[in-house]
Amino acid sequence: MFLWKKEFELGIGSIDDQHKMLLEIGNRINELLINHEEDDDNYDEIFTVIEELKDYTIYHFNTEEELFIKYKYPEYDEHKKEHDDFIAYIESVNLENIDDNQKMFLKELLGKIVQWVFKHIITTDFMYKDYLLKLGMK
Numbered sequence: 306m307f308l309w310k311k312e313f314e315l316g317i318g319s320i321d322d323q324h325k326m327l328l329e330i331g332n333r334i335n336e337l338l339i340n341h342e343e344d345d346d347n348y349d350e351i352f353t354v355i356e357e358l359k360d361y362t363i364y365h366f367n368t369e370e371e372l373f374i375k376y377k378y379p380e381y382d383e384h385k386k387e388h389d390d391f392i393a394y395i396e397s398v399n400l401e402n403i404d405d406n407q408k409m410f411l412k413e414l415l416g417k418i419v420q421w422v423f424k425h426i427i428t429t430d431f432m433y434k435d436y437l438l439k440l441g442m443k
Protein backbone atom coordinates (compact mmCIF):
# COMPACT_ATOMS: atom_id res chain seq x y z
CA MET A 306 0.00 0.00 0.00
CA PHE A 307 1.18 3.50 -0.85
CA LEU A 308 1.03 5.84 2.09
CA TRP A 309 0.41 9.56 2.07
CA LYS A 310 3.02 11.52 3.97
CA LYS A 311 2.94 14.99 5.41
CA GLU A 312 6.05 15.80 3.35
CA PHE A 313 3.97 15.50 0.18
CA GLU A 314 1.77 18.43 1.19
CA LEU A 315 2.20 21.71 -0.66
CA GLY A 316 -0.28 23.61 1.48
CA ILE A 317 -2.45 24.33 -1.55
CA GLY A 318 -5.68 22.52 -0.77
CA SER A 319 -6.98 21.77 -4.25
CA ILE A 320 -3.62 20.42 -5.42
CA ASP A 321 -3.03 18.38 -2.27
CA ASP A 322 -6.48 16.83 -2.70
CA GLN A 323 -5.68 15.84 -6.27
CA HIS A 324 -2.33 14.36 -5.23
CA LYS A 325 -4.12 12.35 -2.54
CA MET A 326 -6.63 11.17 -5.10
CA LEU A 327 -3.80 9.91 -7.32
CA LEU A 328 -2.47 7.91 -4.41
CA GLU A 329 -5.92 6.57 -3.65
CA ILE A 330 -6.42 5.33 -7.21
CA GLY A 331 -2.95 3.77 -7.03
CA ASN A 332 -3.97 1.97 -3.87
CA ARG A 333 -7.15 0.67 -5.46
CA ILE A 334 -5.10 -0.87 -8.28
CA ASN A 335 -2.69 -2.31 -5.75
CA GLU A 336 -5.57 -3.86 -3.84
CA LEU A 337 -6.97 -5.45 -7.00
CA LEU A 338 -3.55 -6.88 -7.83
CA ILE A 339 -3.01 -8.24 -4.34
CA ASN A 340 -6.38 -9.97 -4.32
CA HIS A 341 -5.94 -11.30 -7.80
CA GLU A 342 -5.78 -15.11 -7.89
CA GLU A 343 -4.16 -17.20 -10.60
CA ASP A 344 -7.44 -18.15 -12.33
CA ASP A 345 -9.25 -14.87 -11.85
CA ASP A 346 -10.39 -13.05 -14.89
CA ASN A 347 -10.50 -9.53 -13.53
CA TYR A 348 -7.90 -7.94 -15.74
CA ASP A 349 -10.59 -5.87 -17.40
CA GLU A 350 -11.33 -4.33 -14.06
CA ILE A 351 -7.64 -3.72 -13.36
CA PHE A 352 -7.11 -2.15 -16.79
CA THR A 353 -10.12 0.09 -16.24
CA VAL A 354 -8.64 1.47 -13.03
CA ILE A 355 -5.23 1.93 -14.66
CA GLU A 356 -7.00 3.95 -17.35
CA GLU A 357 -8.63 5.93 -14.59
CA LEU A 358 -5.21 6.63 -13.08
CA LYS A 359 -3.93 7.80 -16.45
CA ASP A 360 -6.95 10.03 -17.02
CA TYR A 361 -6.80 11.51 -13.56
CA THR A 362 -3.07 12.16 -13.91
CA ILE A 363 -3.70 14.07 -17.14
CA TYR A 364 -6.55 15.99 -15.51
CA HIS A 365 -4.29 16.87 -12.58
CA PHE A 366 -1.46 18.04 -14.86
CA ASN A 367 -3.95 20.27 -16.67
CA THR A 368 -5.08 21.78 -13.39
CA GLU A 369 -1.49 22.68 -12.49
CA GLU A 370 -0.74 24.07 -15.95
CA GLU A 371 -3.84 26.26 -15.86
CA LEU A 372 -2.70 27.66 -12.52
CA PHE A 373 0.77 28.32 -13.94
CA ILE A 374 -0.73 30.28 -16.81
CA LYS A 375 -3.13 32.16 -14.55
CA TYR A 376 -0.36 33.14 -12.11
CA LYS A 377 2.36 33.52 -14.77
CA TYR A 378 4.64 30.92 -13.23
CA PRO A 379 8.09 31.47 -14.78
CA GLU A 380 9.05 27.77 -14.85
CA TYR A 381 5.98 26.78 -16.86
CA ASP A 382 7.82 25.30 -19.85
CA GLU A 383 10.16 23.07 -17.84
CA HIS A 384 7.35 21.85 -15.64
CA LYS A 385 5.02 21.16 -18.54
CA LYS A 386 7.76 19.22 -20.31
CA GLU A 387 7.99 16.82 -17.37
CA HIS A 388 4.23 16.35 -17.47
CA ASP A 389 4.25 15.80 -21.23
CA ASP A 390 7.11 13.31 -21.10
CA PHE A 391 5.29 11.31 -18.47
CA ILE A 392 2.03 11.30 -20.42
CA ALA A 393 3.95 10.11 -23.49
CA TYR A 394 5.42 7.31 -21.38
CA ILE A 395 2.13 6.08 -19.92
CA GLU A 396 0.46 6.32 -23.28
CA SER A 397 3.21 4.21 -24.82
CA VAL A 398 2.30 1.31 -22.55
CA ASN A 399 -0.22 -0.74 -24.46
CA LEU A 400 -2.09 -2.82 -21.94
CA GLU A 401 -3.89 -4.78 -24.66
CA ASN A 402 -0.68 -6.53 -25.62
CA ILE A 403 0.19 -7.86 -22.21
CA ASP A 404 -0.13 -11.63 -22.03
CA ASP A 405 2.48 -13.37 -19.95
CA ASN A 406 3.15 -12.61 -16.36
CA GLN A 407 0.48 -9.96 -16.27
CA LYS A 408 0.32 -9.58 -12.55
CA MET A 409 4.04 -8.97 -12.17
CA PHE A 410 4.08 -6.60 -15.11
CA LEU A 411 1.15 -4.60 -13.73
CA LYS A 412 2.68 -4.44 -10.28
CA GLU A 413 5.88 -3.07 -11.75
CA LEU A 414 4.01 -0.61 -13.92
CA LEU A 415 1.97 0.63 -10.99
CA GLY A 416 5.09 0.95 -8.84
CA LYS A 417 6.81 2.96 -11.59
CA ILE A 418 3.85 5.29 -12.02
CA VAL A 419 3.39 5.96 -8.31
CA GLN A 420 7.12 6.43 -7.82
CA TRP A 421 7.35 8.88 -10.70
CA VAL A 422 4.33 10.88 -9.54
CA PHE A 423 5.61 11.24 -5.97
CA LYS A 424 9.14 12.07 -7.02
CA HIS A 425 7.63 14.73 -9.27
CA ILE A 426 5.57 16.11 -6.37
CA ILE A 427 8.45 16.41 -3.91
CA THR A 428 10.86 17.88 -6.45
CA THR A 429 9.17 19.63 -9.38
CA ASP A 430 5.80 20.47 -7.78
CA PHE A 431 7.56 21.75 -4.69
CA MET A 432 9.31 24.30 -6.89
CA TYR A 433 6.02 26.16 -7.52
CA LYS A 434 4.79 25.85 -3.92
CA ASP A 435 6.25 29.10 -2.56
CA TYR A 436 5.53 31.03 -5.73
CA LEU A 437 1.81 30.23 -5.61
CA LEU A 438 1.51 30.52 -1.84
CA LYS A 439 2.98 34.02 -2.01
CA LEU A 440 0.36 34.97 -4.55
CA GLY A 441 -2.35 33.92 -2.12
CA MET A 442 -3.17 30.38 -3.30
CA LYS A 443 -4.35 28.09 -0.53
Ligand SMILES: [Fe+2]
Nearest residue numbers: 365369426430
Ligand atom coordinates in the same frame (compact mmCIF):
# COMPACT_ATOMS: atom_id res chain seq x y z
FE1 LIG B 1 1.23 17.56 -9.14
Ligand SMILES: [Fe+2]
Nearest residue numbers: 369425429430
Ligand atom coordinates in the same frame (compact mmCIF):
# COMPACT_ATOMS: atom_id res chain seq x y z
FE1 LIG C 1 3.40 18.83 -11.71
